[in-house]
Every structure is written in structure tokens, then in C-alpha cells.
Amino acid sequence: MTVLAAATAASTLAACGGGGDDGGGGTSSGDSGSNEASDIGITETSIKLGAHFPLTGVAAPGYSEIPTGAQAYFDCLNEQGGVNGREIEYIYRDDAYNPTNTSQVVQQLVLEDEVFAIVGGLGTPTHSAVLDFLNSEGVPDLFVSSGSLLWGDDPETNPYTFGWQTDYTSEGKIIGDYIAENFPDAQVGLFLQDDDFGEDGEAGIREYIDDQIVAAERYTPGNTNVGPQIAALQAAGADFVVGFNVPSYTALSQLTALQLGYDPQWFYSNVGSDPTLVGNLLNNFSEGQVSDASLLDGALTTDYLPTVDEPDNPWVQEFQRIWDECGGEGELTNYRIYGMSQAYTTVQALQAAGQNPTRDGLVEAIETAGSEWEGPVLAPFRYSEDSHMGTAGMSISRVTGTTTEEVAPVQLTDIGDAEIEAYDGEPAEVPENGIPDEESVVD
Amino acid sequence: MSDLRSTATDTPAAGKASSDAPTEATAGADEPTATRRRTLLPSSTLLRHLLLLALGAVATVVILESTDPFTNSQLATLSYYAIAAGGLTVLTGMNGQISLGHGALMAVGAYTTALFLSAEEPLPLPLILLAAILVATAVGALVGVAAARLHGPYLAGATLALAVGLPGLAIYFHDWLGGEQGLRVRAPRAPEAFDSFISAVSGNSASNTKWLAYLGAICLLITYFLLANLVRSRIGRTWRAVRDQEVAAELAGINLGAWRVLAFTVSAAAAGLAGGVLALVVRLAAPSGFTLVLSLSLLTAIVIGGLGSLLGALLGSALLVFLPPFVTDLGSGWGLDNTEAAQLAPFVYGVVLIVAMIFAPAGFVGSIRMRWLTRQATRSAARSSRG
Structure with missing residues (x-):
């Protein structure tokens, strides 16, 4: 017994020593056939990933579910053997949507936990605080959970950062194009969050229907009285309102419009449209007088992922299975699907980075192969050496009750003066166990 | 005039009122009865503080060089909390004014720093931090003029409005101040002298994290040195007089309003520097970093540490920085998932x-000092009864 223990200890030591030796120059070890500790956060049997999310505070409802989805996906993946025999160790920390905290927890993840990469860090102001830090430390900063242009349009300055979801400008363009074609006589009012989110969206939408827009009203996050803005839209005669706002302001705008007797056609951008969350918020804000999202009935919205109200979608079925087998308490929600989809793309990236991934190899792998990856995301990514922007396309759907129906198929575009075109690809098939199988593209 | 004042404060009535009945809450603020205390420290206040400053500098180097990079970054965080808490403890503990608006004053310092650093050829860093202090001081003086007329809950309300309202300016002037997303700050690189200093001292590599930790520590030491001298001077004594016995102080010829404004201004200067370091x-300087929670955290830090004591402000800030990650890790160790562990931290x-x-x-500091004072008093009472 003692002998065995000693032998194990010795072999562990030997393994550690070997890993340490190869730690520096593991770039060219992809073909060696055995797992090595090829970079910080990678051992022979594990890969450590980190993330920051608002788990407490005002932004926690909804967003705090994203990492639980990703965690469930990684747990199921680990049961199936992980990535190249390595288990994913996923650490997510709370930043309460406060950039000061984000800076602290990301330093903790990078310097203390020594993660291989940061995956899916949430929020524009929060993640801005760590953008320089991660890029100066050379830590891959994958798939930021925000549609800001910051993450992808300048890979020279931020070579390690990648976007993931459709950026707000492309979303605005697709919405504008849809309105121009289907509602050419509508008098459009814009309801915008007064920051990059609203600004980028407005820029996109104005490219197509600048002449139809009769008013653009902005609200300041934190100020819960949107009466003046909604009244101004009503006074300007807008009969079609496009909202680039967060879910709580979807609820507030609906309640305010109800009070004012204002009933335009609503179109909420993807961020603000989750029917379940908006329903809960409506219930809260109205103190029970409005009990579900029925106010949203007939509103239009955009999608870049399958949603829980499509129970026939094979991806949703697979995610449901993963959540049932590996998830925690609660139901599968759109936020959990978001987290799982992000985890899926992460696994694709890790597979493409070869058997013994390095931080630089991971970036190279995404730039080389990322634009060809298929998965739950409806449209392909735009990853290349010149762009780190995420997915490029969206479909448009209409809320009916607590479900949605698609009214326009997936369309593709890009920032700048790129045209909008229909996406002709087929929806990707679900691989076995919901685990992708990408070839290594790094030697 | 000054003669009149000194004789007045020396009269038994006024003097006794504060020394016999030290209010428990501000025990940390009161000068320990320096008379007849056996101590190794020099008796001159300035010399004593210079010695402590030198000791603090040595301790800083030892701590920063013997800890890992993450602890270095935590210490950098500690330094800006402690600078702001130091300023606030002078205001609240020494002068009896409460402020819920120090987060906003930090925002003033942070935005000033961010704007100056975004220039094509930024000024040297000490000048930028000085500018942050000056702008925050100016804002603090303005607020102080209003605050000096208010008391208790009204003062809390007025400064609360500052904390809630001021970060909104960044969103209103979003073209200039970056809106919700804030202004990103590119911290200047460490000078070469710093690299050679670090390699000479410990042989460690001089990372940017380390440089920021040293920068924060230097600012902290200078601030505390200046504040400590200030509160042990005539100004500090006057502040305490205003705090403890308004009527007596006014009778002694002290202009209550002017001294309150001064206290607020000094405190704002510290908050401005803290904002710059932050x-x-x-x-990043973004409105979501300067919420009401920040102002309240500073207040809880000085209350837990001991009102009016700089050491207490430092300890309270340390709790603010080190407790949440410690509790979160403890929670994960007990098998809680990451979300539950994160929710444990504010609870604890x-x-x-x-x-x-x-x-x-x-x-902390106030209670220990109270106990010490009580024991001294019992001992001297016993001695006098024996004698």
C-alpha cells in the first residue's frame, strides 16, 4: 500500500516536472500524440477557463443564468471525456456589473486562478475595464457577451479579444431593411438606451429608413420614468416604435404606453425581448396588475440563437437534455441556451487549437477556422485576421403569447456599407451528445 | 484673538466636556492621552510621523515584494479605498459631518485623471494626480459650503444626492465623458528607474501590476502622512472642538461654518486622489463604478475600522478588499456553486x-483604544487611591 502510494507520488512528480519543462515552448507539440501542459491553465488532464458575470445586483436577473448554462454544458462534456481528454474547469466570478469589480475579479482569474482564457465576460462597461489588461497579458478573451463593436473591429489593437453575438449596428441594419420592405408607410419612432448600445443600433437602422424616422428618444439607464420619452414618441405620431433597450425598459415602456393609451407596433431588439423575463418584470413593476408578457403580443424581435419557445428545434431539444442531465435547479431559459451555445463555440475553438493548445495558437485557430464553424448560432461568424466580429446575421420573429414565430428568415450583413443578403446555409445538424468535432488547424 | 481662543479652550468647563466624556463612537479619533505615556517614538509629532512614514515605506516594499501578483493587484485596490476612507474618516470622525457622497468625489478625480491621460502627450503622472486633487477639492469646497449649513440626516440627504446625481453627468455629456461605457485609461508605463529599483531590491520582474501597486502605496503613504499631521495640529483640535461642543467652540471664537467647509475640502482632496488612483x-472611469454602493462601502469601512482613526480606515478598507474573495473561495470550498458562493460574500x-x-x-481601533484608556484610567485611579 505504502509502496503504491509512493510510486504514484513519484509518477505525479515526474509528470509535473515534465509539464513544467514544456511549459514555455509548446507551440509545435501538436503532433506528439500525448497531452502536455502546453500553456498557463492547461495541464495534461484539464483546461481552466474563467468568466465574469453579474451574479448579484441589478443586472443579475437573467444574466446570472448564462454561466449556469455554460457550466451544465461543460459538465456534460466532461462526462464524455472533455476536449482531447482534458476536462474543462470553468470558474465564473461575480462582478455585480461594476467595472471596478470586474477589474478585480479578472485579475484574480488571470493572476491567481491562472486560467487559460477568459470566455464570455459580460457587459460593455464592465468588459471595457479589462480589455487592455487581457490584451497586454496575452490572455485570450473569447466571445464577449455584448454586441458592442469594441471587441471585434480592431484586432490590431486587441489581438486577443473576440466578439460573439451579432453587433448592434448589424442588428439595426437588418431591422431597418425589414421595416423598409414590410412597413414602407410606417412612421418610425426610436426608443434608445443612451449609450453605445442605442447609438450603434440607431446608426444601423438610419442607413435604411432615415426618412421614415419621426422621432428618436433616449433614456438614461437607472432613471425609471420613461413617461416623457414615450409621450414624445406618441406626440410625434410614431405608429411603429423600435426599441434598443434592456429588458427592464421593455417592461417600463410597455406599462407607460398602456397608461398613455398608446398602441404602436413595437419592435424590440434581441437584448430587450426575452418574453419570460419581460413577463416577470411586468408582473413586478405593475405589482401584479399585469401578470405575464401578454402586452408584448404582436411585438417583433430579432434572433441569432434558437429559443426555448421552439421545442421542435433539435438544438433546443439537445440543450434541454443537457440541462436535465447536468444542469442545476430551474428551467432551461434563453439565457441558459445562450451560455450553452457560447460554451459550444468555445469547445470548437479549443478543438481547432490542437491537442496541446497555446494561447496564441487558440487565437490563430479562431482566425483561421472560426468562419466555417457551424453550431446553434443561426448565421456564421466573421472571424478572420482582419475581423474579430462574431456572428453576422439574424432572423426576425413575432411574439405571440409566450412563444414566437419567425416572420423573416436569417439575413447576413456586416458593419460599414456591407449589403444585407439572405443566408442560404442550412441550419447545422446537432452532433452526437451535442459535442462538436473540429479538426485541429494549428500545427 | 488667538490668545482669547486658547485661554477659552483651556478653561476647565470646555476642556473637561470632551475629555471626560469621549463619545464612544468616535473614540478612535481622540488623541490618546499623550502625556506620561512611555513610548519609543519621538515626542515631536512631525518626527514621529516621519519615522512612521519611513517604516510604512519599508513595510510596503517588503509586503509587495514577498506576495504574488494577484495580492499586489489587491493591494493596489486597497490603496485607493484606504485613501478615500482616510479622507472620509477625517471628515466624519474628526469633524462630525457625515458624507454619503464621497463616491461622487472619487468620480471627479477619476474622470479628471482619465481626461488628462487621454491627451496626445499627457502631462507627467504626478501633475495629473495633482490636477485630480485640485478639481475634486474645488467640487468639495462647493459642496462643503452647502454641507456646512446642514446637520445629521439633512447632510446625509444632500451628499446622497451628490452620489446619485454626479455620475449622471457622465451620461448626459456622453460625447465628452464617454457615457455609460466610460473613458478607458491607459495607465502610463513604469519609468525605467522603477525596473532597476525592483530588480535591485528583490530580483522580481517589474510588471505593470506591481508598478500600479507601488504607485497606490506611495499615494497612500503621502496622504496618510499629511492627514496625520493635520489632525494632530491646531486644525485637528479645532475640528474636534467643533464636533464635540458646538456652542463652546463658537464661544471660543471658532467660525463653525468655515472650519466645516475646510474639513469637507480636505476630505474631498483625498477622495480626488483616490479617484485618480482608481x-x-x-x-476605466465609468459611471457604474461610482454608484451609491461605493460611497456606502467607504462609510462602512471607516465605521468598522473605527471612526476618526487612519489605521481604522486602513483596516476597514482591507476588510472591504480581502473579505469578499476570501468568502467566495470559502463558499466554493464548501461545495457551493459559483453563483451561491458569490451571493455569500455580501451576506457575510x-x-x-x-x-x-x-x-x-x-x-476595531476605537474599541481597542477604549479598552486601553479604561485600563489606564483604572490603573491611575488605583494609584491615586493608594497614594
């Missing part, structure tokens, strides 16, 4: 605050 350490912080208020109402 901008460098966090690399609340429990610590309540327990501290029940068992140590004068804060």
Missing part, C-alpha cells in the same frame, strides 16, 4: 458589520 488601477459582509456594531461599536 482610474489608473481599474483602467453584512453579518460582520452587524457583529462589529454590537460587540465593537467604536470599531
Whole structure:
């Protein structure tokens, strides 16, 4: 017994020593056939990933579910053997949507936990605080959970950062194009969050229907009285309102419009449209007088992922299975699907980075192969050496009750003066166990 | 005039009122009865503080060189909390004014720093931090003029409005101040002298994290040195007089309003510097970093540490920085998932605050000092009864 223990200890030591030796120059070890500790956060049997999310505070409802989805996906993946025999160790920390905290927890993840990469860090102001830090430390900063242009349009300055979801400008363009074609006589009012989110969206939408827009009203996050803005839209005669706002302001705008007797056609951008969350918020804000999202009935919205109200979608079925087998308490929600989809793309990236991934190899792998990856995301990514922007396309759907129906198929575009075109690809098939199988593209 | 004042404060009536009945809450603020105390420290205040400053500098180098990079970054965070808490403890503990608006004053310092650093050829860093102090001081003086007329809950309300309202300016002037997303700060690189200093001292590599930690520590030491001298001077004594016995102080010829404004201004200057350091350490000045929670955290830090004591402000800030990650890791160790572990941190912080208020109402430093004073008093009483 003692002998065995000693032998194990010795072999562990030997393994550690070997890993340490190869730690520096593991770039060219992809073909060696055995797992090595090829970079910080990678051992022979594990890969450590980190993330920051608002788990407490005002932004926690909804967003705090994203990492639980990703965690469930990684747990199921680990049961199936992980990535190249390595288990994913996923650490997510709370930043309460406060950039000061984000800076602290990301330093903790990078310097203390020594993660291989940061995956899916949430929020524009929060993640801005760590953008320089991660890029100066050379830590891959994958798939930021925000549609800001910051993450992808300048890979020279931020070579390690990648976007993931459709950026707000492309979303605005697709919405504008849809309105121009289907509602050419509508008098459009814009309801915008007064920051990059609203600004980028407005820029996109104005490219197509600048002449139809009769008013653009902005609200300041934190100020819960949107009466003046909604009244101004009503006074300007807008009969079609496009909202680039967060879910709580979807609820507030609906309640305010109800009070004012204002009933335009609503179109909420993807961020603000989750029917379940908006329903809960409506219930809260109205103190029970409005009990579900029925106010949203007939509103239009955009999608870049399958949603829980499509129970026939094979991806949703697979995610449901993963959540049932590996998830925690609660139901599968759109936020959990978001987290799982992000985890899926992460696994694709890790597979493409070869058997013994390095931080630089991971970036190279995404730039080389990322634009060809298929998965739950409806449209392909735009990853290349010149762009780190995420997915490029969206479909448009209409809320009916607590479900949605698609009214326009997936369309593709890009920032700048790129045209909008229909996406002709087929929806990707679900691989076995919901685990992708990408070839290594790094030697 | 000054003669009149000094004789007045020396009269038994006024003097006794504060020394016989030190209010428990501000026990940490009161000068320990320096008379007849056996001590190794020099008796001159300035010399004593210079010695402590030198000791602090040595301790800083030892601590920063013997800890890992993450602890270095935590210490950098500690430094800006402690600078702001130091300023606030002077205001609240020494002068009896409460401020819920120090987060906003930090925002002034942070945005000033961010704007100056975004220039094509930024000024040297000390000048930028000085500018941050000056702008925050100016804002603090303005607020102080209003604050000097208010008391208790009204003062809390007015400064609360500052904390809630001021960060909104960044969103209103979003073209200039970056809106919700804030201004990103590119912290200047460490000078070469710093690299050679570090390699000479410990042989460690001089990372940017380390440079920021040293920068924060230097600012902290200078601030505390200046504040400590100030509160042990005539100004500090006058502030305490205004705090403890308004009527007596006024009778002694002290202009209450002017001294209150001065206290607020000094405190704002510290908050401005703290904001500047924060901008460098966090690399961002954004409104969501300066919420009411920040102002309240500073207040809880000085209350837990001991009102009016700089050491207490430092300890309270340390609790603010080190407790949440410690509790979160502890929670994960107990098998909680990451979300539950994260929710544990504010809970435990609340429990610590309540327990501290029940068992140590004068804060860490205040309670220890109270106990020490009581023992001294008992001993001298015993001695005098024997004699």
C-alpha cells in the first residue's frame, strides 16, 4: 500500500516536472500524440477557463443564468471525456456589473486562478475595464457577451479579444431593411438606451429608413420614468416604435404606453425581448396588475440563437437534455441556451487549437477556422485576421403569447456599407451528445 | 484673538466636556492621552510621523515584494479605498459631518485623471494626480459650503444626492465623458528607474501590476502622512472642538461654518486622489463604478475600522478588499456553486458589520483604544487611591 502510494507520488512528480519543462515552448507539440501542459491553465488532464458575470445586483436577473448554462454544458462534456481528454474547469466570478469589480475579479482569474482564457465576460462597461489588461497579458478573451463593436473591429489593437453575438449596428441594419420592405408607410419612432448600445443600433437602422424616422428618444439607464420619452414618441405620431433597450425598459415602456393609451407596433431588439423575463418584470413593476408578457403580443424581435419557445428545434431539444442531465435547479431559459451555445463555440475553438493548445495558437485557430464553424448560432461568424466580429446575421420573429414565430428568415450583413443578403446555409445538424468535432488547424 | 481662543479652550468647563466624556463612537479619533505615556517614538509629532512614514515605506516594499501578483493587484485596490476612507474618516470622525457622497468625489478625480491621460502627450503622472486633487477639492469646497449649513440626516440627504446625481453627468455629456461605457485609461508605463529599483531590491520582474501597486502605496503613504499631521495640529483640535461642543467652540471664537467647509475640502482632496488612483488601477472611469454602493462601502469601512482613526480606515478598507474573495473561495470550498458562493460574500459582509456594531461599536481601533484608556484610567485611579 505504502509502496503504491509512493510510486504514484513519484509518477505525479515526474509528470509535473515534465509539464513544467514544456511549459514555455509548446507551440509545435501538436503532433506528439500525448497531452502536455502546453500553456498557463492547461495541464495534461484539464483546461481552466474563467468568466465574469453579474451574479448579484441589478443586472443579475437573467444574466446570472448564462454561466449556469455554460457550466451544465461543460459538465456534460466532461462526462464524455472533455476536449482531447482534458476536462474543462470553468470558474465564473461575480462582478455585480461594476467595472471596478470586474477589474478585480479578472485579475484574480488571470493572476491567481491562472486560467487559460477568459470566455464570455459580460457587459460593455464592465468588459471595457479589462480589455487592455487581457490584451497586454496575452490572455485570450473569447466571445464577449455584448454586441458592442469594441471587441471585434480592431484586432490590431486587441489581438486577443473576440466578439460573439451579432453587433448592434448589424442588428439595426437588418431591422431597418425589414421595416423598409414590410412597413414602407410606417412612421418610425426610436426608443434608445443612451449609450453605445442605442447609438450603434440607431446608426444601423438610419442607413435604411432615415426618412421614415419621426422621432428618436433616449433614456438614461437607472432613471425609471420613461413617461416623457414615450409621450414624445406618441406626440410625434410614431405608429411603429423600435426599441434598443434592456429588458427592464421593455417592461417600463410597455406599462407607460398602456397608461398613455398608446398602441404602436413595437419592435424590440434581441437584448430587450426575452418574453419570460419581460413577463416577470411586468408582473413586478405593475405589482401584479399585469401578470405575464401578454402586452408584448404582436411585438417583433430579432434572433441569432434558437429559443426555448421552439421545442421542435433539435438544438433546443439537445440543450434541454443537457440541462436535465447536468444542469442545476430551474428551467432551461434563453439565457441558459445562450451560455450553452457560447460554451459550444468555445469547445470548437479549443478543438481547432490542437491537442496541446497555446494561447496564441487558440487565437490563430479562431482566425483561421472560426468562419466555417457551424453550431446553434443561426448565421456564421466573421472571424478572420482582419475581423474579430462574431456572428453576422439574424432572423426576425413575432411574439405571440409566450412563444414566437419567425416572420423573416436569417439575413447576413456586416458593419460599414456591407449589403444585407439572405443566408442560404442550412441550419447545422446537432452532433452526437451535442459535442462538436473540429479538426485541429494549428500545427 | 488667538490668545482669547486658547485661554477659552483651556478653561476647565470646555476642556473637561470632551475629555471626560469621549463619545464612544468616535473614540478612535481622540488623541490618546499623550502625556506620561512611555513610548519609543519621538515626542515631536512631525518626527514621529516621519519615522512612521519611513517604516510604512519599508513595510510596503517588503509586503509587495514577498506576495504574488494577484495580492499586489489587491493591494493596489486597497490603496485607493484606504485613501478615500482616510479622507472620509477625517471628515466624519474628526469633524462630525457625515458624507454619503464621497463616491461622487472619487468620480471627479477619476474622470479628471482619465481626461488628462487621454491627451496626445499627457502631462507627467504626478501633475495629473495633482490636477485630480485640485478639481475634486474645488467640487468639495462647493459642496462643503452647502454641507456646512446642514446637520445629521439633512447632510446625509444632500451628499446622497451628490452620489446619485454626479455620475449622471457622465451620461448626459456622453460625447465628452464617454457615457455609460466610460473613458478607458491607459495607465502610463513604469519609468525605467522603477525596473532597476525592483530588480535591485528583490530580483522580481517589474510588471505593470506591481508598478500600479507601488504607485497606490506611495499615494497612500503621502496622504496618510499629511492627514496625520493635520489632525494632530491646531486644525485637528479645532475640528474636534467643533464636533464635540458646538456652542463652546463658537464661544471660543471658532467660525463653525468655515472650519466645516475646510474639513469637507480636505476630505474631498483625498477622495480626488483616490479617484485618480482608481482610474489608473481599474483602467476605466465609468459611471457604474461610482454608484451609491461605493460611497456606502467607504462609510462602512471607516465605521468598522473605527471612526476618526487612519489605521481604522486602513483596516476597514482591507476588510472591504480581502473579505469578499476570501468568502467566495470559502463558499466554493464548501461545495457551493459559483453563483451561491458569490451571493455569500455580501451576506457575510453584512453579518460582520452587524457583529462589529454590537460587540465593537467604536470599531476595531476605537474599541481597542477604549479598552486601553479604561485600563489606564483604572490603573491611575488605583494609584491615586493608594497614594
